Amino acid sequence: MSKAFTRESDGDDDEDGGAMPAVPAGTKNYITREGYDRLRAELFGLIDEERPRIVEVVHWAASNGDRSENGDYLYGKKRLREIDRRIRFLTKRLEIAEVVEPSVHHGRDQVFFGATVTYCDESGHETTITIRGIDEADNTQGQVSWVSPVAQALLKAREGDEVRLMTPTGWRQIEVLRVSYPTPANG
Missing domain, CATH: 3.10.50.30 (Transcription elongation factor, GreA/GreB, C-terminal domain)
Structure with missing residues (x-):
């Protein structure tokens, strides 16, 4: 099978990245307004700033030819996976968040x-x-x-x-x- 059809992964993509513990089953994800705003700002920072910047680097590195030994390309792809994993995690956490005052x-x-x-x-x-x-x-x-x-x-x-x-x-x-x-x- 061609390498082009294998999945690139350095871990389980469904993982939350290990940054924060799981919300116990059957409970709500209580959070203060400040905490909610901080997570939301991180999410939008990843989506609006960091991800586009890394995509640009990966695009530039890919245009340089051989990708197998291209550090910018390999690191960029790995970083994109990390960013996408964190975006998924933050999106899920914010969807179930219950803001408490x-x-x-x-x-x-x-x-x-x-x-x-x-x-x-x-x-x-x-x-x-x-x-x-x-x-x-x-x-x-x-x-x-x-x-x-x-x-x-x-x-x-x-x-x-x-x-x-x-x-x-x-x-x-x-x-x-x-x-x-x-x-x-x-x-």
Whole structure:
């Protein structure tokens, strides 16, 4: 069979690229407006800017003749596959996204999506986290996904409640100290 009829692939094209975890079956893809806008901007940046630029490079490289040893062509084709995979992933995630406005809970002491929660463990160590969507949580910023074990333990708890958290070392008791939400925008 001619090589022209074989599928170029360096992985499974149906993969999400490994960038973000899967949305649990039967749940919604909750996300804040900021997170949604960030993913949407990335999608349009890929479609409107990066993909056309790489297509142009691949077209130029292909016009140079022998493609089998043409680094620009080979790298460009590989990069196009990566971009197309990311575009498919972002499109699917945005289609199922449910934008939630955490500020609607401003002033409440119960933990819901978007809450910033300070809790204390049995040893007295305080930790502050913000519960975000799967596609936007950044643990370097103190953000956790709403499906994470700590968020699942805290959801619907109130200030002063003690909840059980399953950790790799076993069950731990944590106490909710403070719950806050962003201030609603005056519109």
